Amino acid sequence: MEFPGSTATGISLLSAVRMPxxxxxxxxxxxxxxxxxxxxxxxxxxxxxxxxxxxxxxxFVYLAVYHAGTxxxxxxxxxxxxxxxxxxxLISIGAGWLAWDLMQTIRSGDVITDLSRPWSFYGYWLSRxxxxxxxxxxxxxxVTYLIGFLFFAARLPHLTEALAFVVAIGLALLVSFAYxxxxxxxAFWLIDNTGVMLIANIVLTFFSGFLLPLAxxxxxxxxxxxxxxxxxxxxxxxxxxxxHLTGAAVWRAFAVQAGWxxxxxxxxxxxxxxxxxxxxxxxx
Amino acid sequence: xxxIEVEHLRKTFLLAVRQTxxxxxxxxxxxxxxRPVHAVSDVSFTVAAGELVGYIGxxxxxxxxxxxxxxxxxxxxxxxxxxxxxxxxxxxVEHVRRIGVVFGQRSQLWWDLPTIESFALLxxxxxxxxxxxxxxxxxxxxxxxxxxxxxxxxxxxxxGQRMRADLAAALLHDPAILFLDEPxxxxxxxxxxxxxxxxxxxNRENGVTIMLTTHDLADIERLCPRVxxxxxxxxxxxxxxxxxxxxxGRWRTLIVDLNQSVDxxxxxxxxxxxxxxxxxxxxxDRDRTTAAALIAAVxxxxxxxxxxxxxxxxxxxxxxxxxxxGSLA
Amino acid sequence: xxxLYLRLIGARIRSQMQYKLSFWLELVGFALSSGLEFVAxxxxxxxxxSVGGWSLAEVGVLYGLSSISFGLAEMVSRGFDAPFELxxxxxxxxxxxxxxxxxxxxxxxxxxxxxxxxxxxxxALVFLYACRHLAIxxxxxxxxxxxxxxxxxxxxxxxxxxxxxxxxxxTIKTPEVINIFTFGGDTLVSYPLSIYNGLIRNIFLWVVPVxxxxxPAALLLLQRSDPYGLPATAAWAAPLVATVxxxxxxxxxxxxxxxxxxxxx
Numbered sequence: 001m002e003f004p005g006s007t008a009t010g011i012s013l014l015s016a017v018r019m020p021x022x023x024x025x026x027x028x029x030x031x032x033x034x035x036x037x038x039x040x041x042x043x044x045x046x047x048x049x050x051x052x053x054x055x056x057x058x059x060f061v062y063l064a065v066y067h068a069g070t071x072x073x074x075x076x077x078x079x080x081x082x083x084x085x086x087x088x089x090l091i092s093i094g095a096g097w098l099a100w101d102l103m104q105t106i107r108s109g110d111v112i113t114d115l116s117r118p119w120s121f122y123g124y125w126l127s128r129x130x131x132x133x134x135x136x137x138x139x140x141x142x143v144t145y146l147i148g149f150l151f152f153a154a155r156l157p158h159l160t161e162a163l164a165f166v167v168a169i170g171l172a173l174l175v176s177f178a179y180x181x182x183x184x185x186x187a188f189w190l191i192d193n194t195g196v197m198l199i200a201n202i203v204l205t206f207f208s209g210f211l212l213p214l215a216x217x218x219x220x221x222x223x224x225x226x227x228x229x230x231x232x233x234x235x236x237x238x239x240x241x242x243x244h245l246t247g248a249a250v251w252r253a254f255a256v257q258a259g260w261x262x263x264x265x266x267x268x269x270x271x272x273x274x275x276x277x278x279x280x281x282x283x284x
Numbered sequence: 285x286x287x288i289e290v291e292h293l294r295k296t297f298l299l300a301v302r303q304t305x306x307x308x309x310x311x312x313x314x315x316x317x318x319r320p321v322h323a324v325s326d327v328s329f330t331v332a333a334g335e336l337v338g339y340i341g342x343x344x345x346x347x348x349x350x351x352x353x354x355x356x357x358x359x360x361x362x363x364x365x366x367x368x369x370x371x372x373x374x375x376x377v378e379h380v381r382r383i384g385v386v387f388g389q390r391s392q393l394w395w396d397l398p399t400i401e402s403f404a405l406l407x408x409x410x411x412x413x414x415x416x417x418x419x420x421x422x423x424x425x426x427x428x429x430x431x432x433x434x435x436x437x438x439x440x441x442x443x444g445q446r447m448r449a450d451l452a453a454a455l456l457h458d459p460a461i462l463f464l465d466e467p468x469x470x471x472x473x474x475x476x477x478x479x480x481x482x483x484x485x486x487n488r489e490n491g492v493t494i495m496l497t498t499h500d501l502a503d504i505e506r507l508c509p510r511v512x513x514x515x516x517x518x519x520x521x522x523x524x525x526x527x528x529x530x531x532x533g534r535w536r537t538l539i540v541d542l543n544q545s546v547d548x549x550x551x552x553x554x555x556x557x558x559x560x561x562x563x564x565x566x567x568x569d570r571d572r573t574t575a576a577a578l579i580a581a582v583x584x585x586x587x588x589x590x591x592x593x594x595x596x597x598x599x600x601x602x603x604x605x606x607x608x609x610g611s612l613a
Numbered sequence: 614x615x616x617l618y619l620r621l622i623g624a625r626i627r628s629q630m631q632y633k634l635s636f637w638l639e640l641v642g643f644a645l646s647s648g649l650e651f652v653a654x655x656x657x658x659x660x661x662x663s664v665g666g667w668s669l670a671e672v673g674v675l676y677g678l679s680s681i682s683f684g685l686a687e688m689v690s691r692g693f694d695a696p697f698e699l700x701x702x703x704x705x706x707x708x709x710x711x712x713x714x715x716x717x718x719x720x721x722x723x724x725x726x727x728x729x730x731x732x733x734x735x736x737a738l739v740f741l742y743a744c745r746h747l748a749i750x751x752x753x754x755x756x757x758x759x760x761x762x763x764x765x766x767x768x769x770x771x772x773x774x775x776x777x778x779x780x781x782x783x784t785i786k787t788p789e790v791i792n793i794f795t796f797g798g799d800t801l802v803s804y805p806l807s808i809y810n811g812l813i814r815n816i817f818l819w820v821v822p823v824x825x826x827x828x829p830a831a832l833l834l835l836q837r838s839d840p841y842g843l844p845a846t847a848a849w850a851a852p853l854v855a856t857v858x859x860x861x862x863x864x865x866x867x868x869x870x871x872x873x874x875x876x877x878x
Binding site: 380392 | 714
């Protein structure tokens with residue numbers, strides 16, 4: 001990979017990690033990402049249809065397995081249905097797939113321009129991602145969930161649960177962004193990191209509880225899942241929405257999410273630092 | 285022998301008209317309003333075997349649309365095309381087997397394979413006998429100097445190298461006709477000249493009929509004994525390049541050297557271009573006055589020491605046309 | 614034609630093998646993707662013991678047959694996916710029309726993703742595992758039925774990928790909705806078709822015949838009956854259904870190409 005002018009911009013690259021925080025700038029970036037997402041109407045309509053289809057499909061499976069109608073592993077049939085629609089609604093905020101756009105700029109070499117700008121590179125992508133995902137959540141996510149509410153009686157939470165859910169989603173966004181950032185960044189070292197992204201993606205969907213609630217996992221596998229950061233992205237917000245977590249458990253969930261958000265962010269920034277050194281010293 | 289016959293060729297596209305107002309996109313789904321755009325309105329010409337014809341005209345005149353119809357990519361709305369006895373859009377596969385096509389902007393090669401492998405695959409696609417293929421490859425390698433990059437993947441070639449490889453690829457199956465759309469676009473002077481030499485060579489030595497579009501007037505002056513000039517979808521000129529000059533170059537420049545320097549010169553039917561000391565340049569319209577009349581008019585007012593009449597440059601004629609489409613029609 | 618096909622495909626594979634690490638990572642990635650999806654399915658069915666009256670091993674038969682077919686279809690026809698979309702966006706489809714070969718053939722040979730075998734391999738393992746746990750009575754007819762079923766399934770999935778690509782002639786981008794029928798179809802038929810409502814069943818049997826990929830064949834092998842009266846012998850009709858569906862896709866492709874040759878975009 002070749003980055004034109006990488007040596008010339010070397011000094012500004014290394015300082016890009018530590019930049020004064022200019023909230024206004026990041027707000028503007030986020031707003032633009034939000035608007036850009038709102039332009040692709042065909043994309044989000046298709047997205048809603050796809051999410052609703054998969055949610056409906058899984059609901060039929062749950063209806064078929066829950067023939068007795070009793071709760072299993074703490075999940076009633078309605079819990080399972082609610083969980084399904086909620087996770088499909090959250091797919092567009094990073095619960096079900098990783099964004100590839102940062103990787104594409106690394107491959108194309110455009111990343112060098114973004115790296116040499118006087119902003120925090122991490123902050124830039126975080127704001128972009130937040131703007132886009134907020135749009136997805138507000139439109140794509142809520143319409144998908146509305147379909148589930150209307151046709152499959154997916155549950156609506158109480159006010160306190162809803163408020164806790166909003167906090168949990170905010171933290172989940174930070175975790176899923178940091179994870180995606182780390183995975184995308186591997187493009188600096190691998191000519192073609194598609195395979196890594198594929199694997200990272202399936203690990204995310206499986207261990208976050210997106211494919212199946214963690215409650216159904218065999219105990220040993222569940223223990224593994226609880227030690228990984230992915231539950232912070234899907235499982236914990238969903239359990240709050242379902243009302244399965246109350247009181248102190250909610251605060252514990254927040255703590256787990258915030259902890260992972262912090263750890264992954266530090267890891268991501270550390271990795272970015274190495275990536276930049278690679279760019280500066282070896283020219284990419 | 286006539287190789288290409290084109291009669292009253294016409295291509296009309298229907299462009300969707302954007303609806304405005306409430307529920308515009310919804311209404312757009314139900315009923316589409318369209319408006320016809322005549323890309324090619326009436327084009328007729330014939331090309332004999334062995335000719336090298338420049339197909340030129342301003343942007344949007346219908347050059348590419350005609351080329352696409354000749355190569356079987358587009359169906360005409362009406363009119364007739366016959367190339368080597370075949371109708372391109374009715375017998376696409378048989379037609380393209382006997383022609384070569386190069387689009388200057390896009391490569392026809394497998395971008396991730398070494399150049400030589402693209403050539404090898406083409407041998408099988410066009411079912412070229414091995415001996416013939418080897419002979420052609422040998423000949424083109426020499427003419428185009430392909431040797432240094434035969435084993436380089438196409439994506440790593442420079443623009444000039446890629447164009448040379450594309451030219452060879454289009455000729456490996458001994459096509460009777462070669463269609464070129466902007467073959468020198470984006471290339472440097474040396475690369476352009478090399479490609480022109482090659483085209484001249486295969487036209488003269490191998491008897492390949494060539495039809496090319498270009499924006500580079502040097503290509504035309506250097507290569508094309510005949511040009512077909514189109515504007516607004518129709519042929520405005522078809523003939524030798526030299527005649528284009530006398531036919532369309534209305535403007536002449538009279539340059540006179542006076543005995544003494546002047547600030548200003550006033551002569552009827554002529555426009556003062558510049559005054560440089562004793563030298564005065566006047567532009568006049570051949571249709572409104574003659575050089576003799578103008579010289580007489582100048583001589584009546586100022587003492588003349590010397591004079592010349594300048595013919596217009598072919599470049600300026602075409603450039604005028606390109607800048608003002610429709611000015612000749 | 615076959616030798617030319619093999620040559621063009623060979624060239625694709627050689628170019629992919631230039632990056633061996635990427636190739637293996639992607640192969641593992643695809644196998645792991647479908648593998649963990651199956652683990653999720655297995656945990657679910659295991660937790661509840663059965664789904665719609667089908668045991669885990671029986672569901673494994675459904676899953677295996679569909680996965681093998683889908684993986685094979687993806688391997689041979691992903692040229693209709695991103696490479697074709699890119700061609701439409703860059704206008705390089707013109708070049709396809711200046712070659713003395715059918716456009717369908719050229720697009721199909723523009724890509725060959727050996728790495729998609731990851732999904733097929735994983736599907737085959739599940740299928741073999743399921744067969745070992747089931748007392749399937751293998752007759753000669755049933756043994757003949759298997760390759761026919763897999764081939765039909767592959768053809769149905771290929772037709773879907775072609776249909777998605779053909780829409781590009783009008784929209785320039787392959788609509789995401791086609792994923793509902795390809796990936797969605799594969800997921801849907803991994804469970805017995807009898808668990809869905811009439812509308813979904815009918816669409817996936819008679820409009821988009823993904824249901825034929827594996828369900829009738831599984832009924833036949835497992836000697837089960839469909840509660841809605843689909844006979845197990847319908848398994849033998851799968852090749853016919855697949856052929857008709859593929860022919861329809863091919864016809865649609867021709868309509869798309871003629872749209873292109875009349876408007877040039």
